[in-house]
Amino acid sequence: MIQAKQLYKSYGSLRAVVDLSFSVAPGEILGFLGPNGAGKSTTLRILSGFMPPSGGHAAIDQHDLVDDSLSARRSTGYLPERFVAPPELRVAEYLAYRAGLKGLSRMQSKRAIASLSTRLGLTPRLKQSFGHLSKGFRQRVGLADALLADPPALLLDEPFAGLDPLQRQDFRNMLQELALDGKAILFSSHVLAEVEPIADRILVLHKGQTLAEGTLPELHALAGHGQSMRITFAVPSPEAALEWARSPLSPDFSLIAKEGNADSLRFTLESNSADWSDLVTWWVMQGFAVESAAIESYSLEDVFSDLIRNREATA
Secondary structure (H helix, E strand, C coil), X not given: CEEEEEEEEEECCEEEEEEEEEEECCCCEEEEECCCCCCHHHHHHHHCCCCCCCEEXXXXXXXXXXXXXHHHHHCEEEECCCCCCCCCCEHXXXXXXXXXXXXXXXXXXXXXXXXXXXXXXXHHHCCCEHXXXXXXXXXXXXXXXXXXXXXXXXXXXXXXXXXXXXXXXXXXXXXXXXXXXXXXXXXXXXXXXXXXXXXXXXXXXXXXXXXXXXXXXXXXXXXXXXXXXXXXXXXCCHHHHXXXXXXXXXXXXXXEEEEEECCEEEEEEEECCCCHHHHHHHHHHCCCEEEEEEEEECCHHHHHHHHHHHHHHHC
């Protein structure tokens, strides 16, 4: 539905996008992840038809963006990073104007606006001017604009920017519902935690190039991560602590905290490689009192940082 093959964009000597290839299937949400300047917005502008690529190919719903640009744009709903509308226009007036530009008849326009307003919670705001809307409702108007002609593909540039936590959750729910309707959705973000709850796959961009692509578990694997477990236990005696230090299991662990005295020691350890079931059994047999144990997954921030370090180490 959304396809890019060896996409390239340069501004003189500046390479904004370099040999970028990916696809988004109907009903799928692909998260574009990367810091500011990674090439996310440039790619979305190319895919939305706002600027031509310097090289490579891109298509929306099998319509080439260069050879059949008009059909490709008709198949695309685009929400830019900074969505704006004339502040004096009422929401209903603006959406009707945009529907006319998209080729909808007056009857089609009324039906689309009524349906989207109900779905996106805009009905109470239809008579309100755009300039008096909150950031969250402005984003909803932008999404309604993108959906007026019921396009099969959606391109959303930083759609969660400026939204409070409740608004972000509402927006995520709306996007998931649209994916269930069969929309192919590509959205960008530089806030890593926004991508994890919603994206079926994640494409990590760095300096205009694909750093990694896959599901969250696949990205963990690429970054060399497993699952981390932290465990705190009380040691019955200094001799027992020495016995643990001599055991073949101890090199798998990092000591996070140590507290107490010779009569009552507590250790908090962390590892991502040990066999936890065998380990806990061994500790209990030695008389250690396991006080707490928790499995923790690495955050996307950890994954992103380690992927970049891995790339720079091999560059």
